[in-house]
Amino acid sequence: MSELMVKLNNVVKSFDDNVVVKNINMDIKAGEFLTLLGPSGCGKTTTLRMIAGFEQPTDGEVIIDGKEVSNIPPHKRDVNTVFQSYALFPHMNVTDNVAFGLKMKKVNKDDIKRRVMEALKLVQLESFAERKPDQLSGGQKQRVAIARALVNSPKVLLLDEPLGALDLKLRKQMQVELKHLQQKLGITFIYVTHDQEEALTMSDRIAVMNGGIIEQLGSPDEIYERPASRFVADFIGETNLFEGKVVELDEKHAYLDLSGHKIPIVPTNPVSLDEEVSMAIRPERIHLHNETNGSDFAIPGKVVEHIYVGSVIKTVVSLPGGYQVTVNETPEVAHSFNVDQDVYVNWEPDKAVIIA
Numbered sequence: 001m002s003e004l005m006v007k008l009n010n011v012v013k014s015f016d017d018n019v020v021v022k023n024i025n026m027d028i029k030a031g032e033f034l035t036l037l038g039p040s041g042c043g044k045t046t047t048l049r050m051i052a053g054f055e056q057p058t059d060g061e062v063i064i065d066g067k068e069v070s071n072i073p074p075h076k077r078d079v080n081t082v083f084q085s086y087a088l089f090p091h092m093n094v095t096d097n098v099a100f101g102l103k104m105k106k107v108n109k110d111d112i113k114r115r116v117m118e119a120l121k122l123v124q125l126e127s128f129a130e131r132k133p134d135q136l137s138g139g140q141k142q143r144v145a146i147a148r149a150l151v152n153s154p155k156v157l158l159l160d161e162p163l164g165a166l167d168l169k170l171r172k173q174m175q176v177e178l179k180h181l182q183q184k185l186g187i188t189f190i191y192v193t194h195d196q197e198e199a200l201t202m203s204d205r206i207a208v209m210n211g212g213i214i215e216q217l218g219s220p221d222e223i224y225e226r227p228a229s230r231f232v233a234d235f236i237g238e239t240n241l242f243e244g245k246v247v248e249l250d251e252k253h254a255y256l257d258l259s260g261h262k263i264p265i266v267p268t269n270p271v272s273l274d275e276e277v278s279m280a281i282r283p284e285r286i287h288l289h290n291e292t293n294g295s296d297f298a299i300p301g302k303v304v305e306h307i308y309v310g311s312v313i314k315t316v317v318s319l320p321g322g323y324q325v326t327v328n329e330t331p332e333v334a335h336s337f338n339v340d341q342d343v344y345v346n347w348e349p350d351k352a353v354i355i356a
């Protein structure tokens with residue numbers, strides 16, 4: 001997976017005076033599943049459309065498989081796009097929808113038939129070949145759209161919120177199917193979504209975008225466990241954020257002062273004495289205790305409420321300095337602490353991250 005497939009080189013896109021993609025650089029490897037993730041309006045779709053060829057960069061280069069393609073139209077690039085809206089031809093049956101691109105390219109009839117059947121088989125729609133789009137469910141329509149893209153054997157498949165119109169259960173099922181398909185075919189997938197759970201489930205790497213820039217590019221694990229910025233920590237999953245001053249440093253730890261309590265952290269980036277920093281800790285990394293238990297540190301607090309969310313309970317605890325933290329625990333553990341009870345919270349020092 002080391003061969004480079006798509007390269008974005010200082011790519012900028014403006015619409016009139018509005019710069020919506022600001023100097024993006026990104027290397028996407030052959031066979032990689034890369035997701036552009038971010039809130040509405042952050043520039044994900046515009047970035048994808050520049051790779052597809054539907055938009056031209058205002059500045060910079062788009063390189064696909066070693067070739068600069070910025071001025072090459074979409075149909076001459078080795079890429080295909082799957083849209084949320086499916087974009088199927090309503091008057092054509094499934095076979096004709098999937099065959100359309102190959103017919104336009106004047107591929108011979110036998111090859112078209114074979115390739116269409118192969119593509120329908122990949123998405124498990126062989127028995128639906130004669131149906132029209134309005135005789136299919138949303139998930140089946142999206143499978144047709146995927147088959148229509150795959151039939152061209154593109155080097156890169158671009159997917160713009162392809163599961164956005166499906167209900168939660170079907171979306172989860174299709175996420176797994178799409179990931180398996182991508183692994184089986186070994187095609188580079190570039191996937192746009194604003195759904196962080198979807199991105200974490202499917203991707204080899206995620207580019208978290210915000211305001212036209214990439215805030216962080218990394219594996220789901222890196223993005224989740226080591227968010228590089230406050231925005232990433234906040235946008236991906238749930239997190240507890242603290243502000244504090246570095247009051248002590250030793251070989252392994254930095255110690256933050258949080259309203260008079262010294263909190264040890266294992267910093268991944270160098271920090272200096274007296275520096276004001278932000279610290280993020282995930283709810284599932286915080287533990288509740290009745291006593292200090294002689295641990296390295298324990299912050300006293302009071303249970304505010306329990307929130308039920310299925311298999312975990314979110315316990316909100318007020319801490320000194322006006323902070324409130326959310327702690328995820330199993331129902332058994334959470335229920336052993338009552339609302340208004342005095343408690344202690346702590347975590348492993350290496351589970352907290354210092355962020356920019």
Ligand SMILES: Nc1ncnc2c1ncn2[C@@H]1O[C@H](COP(=O)(O)OP(=O)(O)OP(=O)(O)O)[C@@H](O)[C@H]1O
Pocket residue numbers: 015020038039040041042043044045046047194
């Ligand atoms: N053709 C256009 N003309 C003018 N502005 C545009 C055009 N296309 C996109 N924009 C603007 O560019 C910004 C980024 O849009 P883009 O569609 O890339 O965002 P997105 O991250 O994909 O958001 P969403 O998740 O809502 O689709 C938005 O402010 C949008 O209004």
